[in-house]
Amino acid sequence: MQKKLKNLFIGLGPGYHHQVRIMHSMVKEKCDSSMLFFHIEKNVDSIGDDLRFHYSMGYKDFPKTFDLFRDLIKKNQFDLIGIGFMSHHWDIYVELSKVIRKTLPNCKIIAGGVHAWHISQSDTLEHCDYICAAEGEELYSALVEHLSTKPDVSPISIPGLIEKYQGKIIHNPVKTYMPMDQVPFPTYGDEKTYSINAINEDNPILTAGDFMVNGHWGFVHIGRGCVFRCTFCINAIHKDPTVRLRSVDRVITEIKYTLSKCKNIKVLFFEDEIFPVRTTFLKEFCEKYKKEINIPFWICLYPHMLNEEKLKMLKSAGLVEITMGLQSGSQRIRNEIYDRKDKNEMILKENILLSKHNVMTYYDLIIRNPWETEEDLDEALDLINKLKRPYYLKIYTLAYYPKHPITIRALKEKKVDPKEVDATIGYLAVTTPHKVLAEENYWEDSFVVWHNKLRKEC
Amino acid sequence: MLSGLKDEKYFLLMAYHGFWFIPKFLLNFLYKKFKKNSKWELYVFSYLLEKLLVFRGYPFTQYALIAMTRLKQKGIIWVVKKTFSKATTKFTRSMVTTASGNASIIDEVFYKRK
Numbered sequence: 001m002q003k004k005l006k007n008l009f010i011g012l013g014p015g016y017h018h019q020v021r022i023m024h025s026m027v028k029e030k031c032d033s034s035m036l037f038f039h040i041e042k043n044v045d046s047i048g049d050d051l052r053f054h055y056s057m058g059y060k061d062f063p064k065t066f067d068l069f070r071d072l073i074k075k076n077q078f079d080l081i082g083i084g085f086m087s088h089h090w091d092i093y094v095e096l097s098k099v100i101r102k103t104l105p106n107c108k109i110i111a112g113g114v115h116a117w118h119i120s121q122s123d124t125l126e127h128c129d130y131i132c133a134a135e136g137e138e139l140y141s142a143l144v145e146h147l148s149t150k151p152d153v154s155p156i157s158i159p160g161l162i163e164k165y166q167g168k169i170i171h172n173p174v175k176t177y178m179p180m181d182q183v184p185f186p187t188y189g190d191e192k193t194y195s196i197n198a199i200n201e202d203n204p205i206l207t208a209g210d211f212m213v214n215g216h217w218g219f220v221h222i223g224r225g226c227v228f229r230c231t232f233c234i235n236a237i238h239k240d241p242t243v244r245l246r247s248v249d250r251v252i253t254e255i256k257y258t259l260s261k262c263k264n265i266k267v268l269f270f271e272d273e274i275f276p277v278r279t280t281f282l283k284e285f286c287e288k289y290k291k292e293i294n295i296p297f298w299i300c301l302y303p304h305m306l307n308e309e310k311l312k313m314l315k316s317a318g319l320v321e322i323t324m325g326l327q328s329g330s331q332r333i334r335n336e337i338y339d340r341k342d343k344n345e346m347i348l349k350e351n352i353l354l355s356k357h358n359v360m361t362y363y364d365l366i367i368r369n370p371w372e373t374e375e376d377l378d379e380a381l382d383l384i385n386k387l388k389r390p391y392y393l394k395i396y397t398l399a400y401y402p403k404h405p406i407t408i409r410a411l412k413e414k415k416v417d418p419k420e421v422d423a424t425i426g427y428l429a430v431t432t433p434h435k436v437l438a439e440e441n442y443w444e445d446s447f448v449v450w451h452n453k454l455r456k457e458c
Numbered sequence: 459m460l461s462g463l464k465d466e467k468y469f470l471l472m473a474y475h476g477f478w479f480i481p482k483f484l485l486n487f488l489y490k491k492f493k494k495n496s497k498w499e500l501y502v503f504s505y506l507l508e509k510l511l512v513f514r515g516y517p518f519t520q521y522a523l524i525a526m527t528r529l530k531q532k533g534i535i536w537v538v539k540k541t542f543s544k545a546t547t548k549f550t551r552s553m554v555t556t557a558s559g560n561a562s563i564i565d566e567v568f569y570k571r572k
Contacts, residue, residue: 329472363476367469377468378493384475385489393476395469432476441524448511451473454466455504458497 005031005148008078010096012089014039016212016219018271019084019112019136021186026137027144034076034192037211040065040092043200044426044446047453051368051397053426053446059095065204068196070099072206078104080147082140083128084112087119087401087423097127108147112136114234115423117162119402125164134160134174135224137183180223180246185254188261189213218258218265222251222285226273228302230327231339231405232366232398235273245276248284255293267320268297275299277310286317296320304346308353315357322354323394326363329380330372337371337406344383355388362431363387366396370415390435395450397428467497470504480507 009024011017017037024035045056059066073081081100085093093111100107109128116124117133124131132139142158155165159175187193193210212218223245229236259265276282289297298321299314311319326347327338334340354361365380384393400407400421410416430450433443471492474480484503491499513519528537 365472374465377465381468381472381489381492384472385485387475389482390478391476392478393473395473430473432473433478435478439527441520441527443515443520445515448508448515451470451504451508451511454470455501455508457466458470458501458504 006078007031007033007080009035010083011037012085012092018186023136023140025184025187026141031144037195039197041199047449052428059091062198062202064202065198066099068204068206070103074103078107080108082110087115088427090424094127131162133162135177138178180244181250185257213262214264216264216266218268219271220268222272236405248288252288252292270299274302277305282310282313286313290317303342304350306350311353311357321360323362327366329383330376333372333376348386351387361391363391364394366398368397392432392434394431399427
């Protein structure tokens, strides 16, 4: 009997790793597949004048953690390793790839994520064999089949795959994606799930088993994509932005499956960029959710997409909190710099509705925008002072990610030093205390460091 | 950064609006003074708030508050058991990572899985 290909998916950082779990579901019958969640957290040393985090440690200060990873892959002798990463995980991706190359020279590495295929393709390819430049489910499945049956045949020519062949880089065109209702559910509670965590010191802990199974939070995606093209967001790179949604029945079935695996879930987060609020969808969703699921949930929304009727439907289904991308209190900044079309007047009207129905709203704000004038900040302060509770704020420092529209413009207009266009410079987001979380004694230390920095600068 | 406004006072005052425990009348007072170009009220307030945030962030304060919350929610027996279990887990975990190499940790984890 032919030996099954041994595959490992690596999810970086502390998230719930939705995509890794879906890909694992897609291939686990075809190969011997495992998932590893690899998370290194570095002590924040300070916040610099650039309002970014600065660390006294680098990833090179975690040799025991990488040794543990080395021993894990050596023991398992994986044939294929997939690493999905975001821009700010670049350094860790490079370190892991080096360990894999040294330990398992015949193991194929495939990298995924927008940074890999769009922002830094050739650099990424220096540390891997393939890049996934499409939605990964079918691509990865085809790659597993290919490497299981004819590993020596190349080029592989799978739609969406970027591969090296005879010294050249081949881009295989993307084909139409599979219907959203055919995308498998994310895997929870699989026995081949591992985590390596090193929090603030090189003292790694390896655990087997899925941390989500005992968690109180569940995560769901109704669809994929975003129709907006905000200049600071990675979605702005798509020429033809579209949203693909799953059917309400499929979403409800997935939630039931998730709840059957993760029995302690007390609240669900709908992680879509924009929760679908089209009336027909919303009506069906809210009715079925209330009847069949009935646990509190959080959603993300673009400003002024709600009216009272929609809000009542959501509230009656269990809505407790909305994350809303305000980004700036200045309408000029939002319209002219961020390419968003919302108006302050409408934001305030919507806020009154949210306050009336007691829906906690979490407004995202971006600060340190070089186009912002004192008048803009005055306008922003006026708007925030008019907002009605309950709400809290998440404050981000504007980050210049390579090849994003706002970065291209800032470089062109000499608003930013090219040295600052680096995704690995400490991404800073701080949240004002959340009442419910604070009551449960969840306390974010980074806000205190941020506050101290700003106070001293005043 | 070559250009861009670095007026941190605005950001501080905006952030304070996101604190549920700061009364609205106090925010309105700070806001009105700020708009009239009087900033010392904001400085005094931010100094006092900082002391509170730092105190709230001490590990001792955090543990004490967690213990009090759980005491109310689950009772004294649960709190004593949990404290004991946390202390022993911390002790045995440091024993494993220092006394044995990675290979044996991996074996142990795989063994537990099976």
